Amino acid sequence: MAIISNAVTIADAGAFSVSLGSMTHIKTLTASSSANLQFVHGSSSVILNNTYPIYLFKMINIHGANSQELNVDFSIDSGSNYSQAKTSTFFEAQHSEDDGTNTLAYDGDRDLAQSNSGVSLTTNVGNGNDESACAEMYLFNPSSTTFTKHFITRAVYYDENGAGVRDAFGAGYRNTTSAVNAVKFKMDSGNIDSGIIKLYGIKDS
Numbered sequence: 001m002a003i004i005s006n007a008v009t010i011a012d013a014g015a016f017s018v019s020l021g022s023m024t025h026i027k028t029l030t031a032s033s034s035a036n037l038q039f040v041h042g043s044s045s046v047i048l049n050n051t052y053p054i055y056l057f058k059m060i061n062i063h064g065a066n067s068q069e070l071n072v073d074f075s076i077d078s079g080s081n082y083s084q085a086k087t088s089t090f091f092e093a094q095h096s097e098d099d100g101t102n103t104l105a106y107d108g109d110r111d112l113a114q115s116n117s118g119v120s121l122t123t124n125v126g127n128g129n130d131e132s133a134c135a136e137m138y139l140f141n142p143s144s145t146t147f148t149k150h151f152i153t154r155a156v157y158y159d160e161n162g163a164g165v166r167d168a169f170g171a172g173y174r175n176t177t178s179a180v181n182a183v184k185f186k187m188d189s190g191n192i193d194s195g196i197i198k199l200y201g202i203k204d205s
Helices: none
Strands: 003-005 008-011 023-034 037-041 054-064 069-077 086-096 102-106 112-115 135-139 149-158 164-174 182-187 192-202
Touching: 003 182, 023 054, 037 192, 054 069, 054 182, 069 135, 069 149, 182 192
Parallel strands: none
Antiparallel strands: 003 008, 023 192, 037 182, 054 135, 054 192, 069 182, 086 102, 086 112, 086 164, 135 149, 149 164
């Protein structure tokens, strides 16, 4: 099908396509009793620079060896250390299987105030055979040398006590104007037994 104006063909079918804001898959990491999963720019085909203004990490069925939190941290020196200051906030909704618990609350125990600790994506995730966490994180303009590095997170997971579902929201910034070039995901304690994490770049955004 063509686009025609005043009897003049402007474009034929297939002459152009619109892909503004589309995601480009960069890398998939698969856990197998892994201490952590790291995305380091320039390592194993990972891109984490000014190629894209926004990066999206998708975590699928992350199953820990223990009932622990899923955390994320950031590095400015290709993963040599992840100890720079971060400030974040965290709240979540909870709904139990027996309908006895229904809450929505800010969780001050899992926010950070200029802390070198990892950022909580979840509270404790159940480690039963059918229990896991799924989450996503947006990282904005990690290569900027002008602004701090902002991130937004959301996670859904099976509560460690078998109480039901939790829906967690987080956001914050890594307080540095240096470029972030590595991101690490891990459990608060113990290995990631299984699960996959996918990294995407969002172009024209």
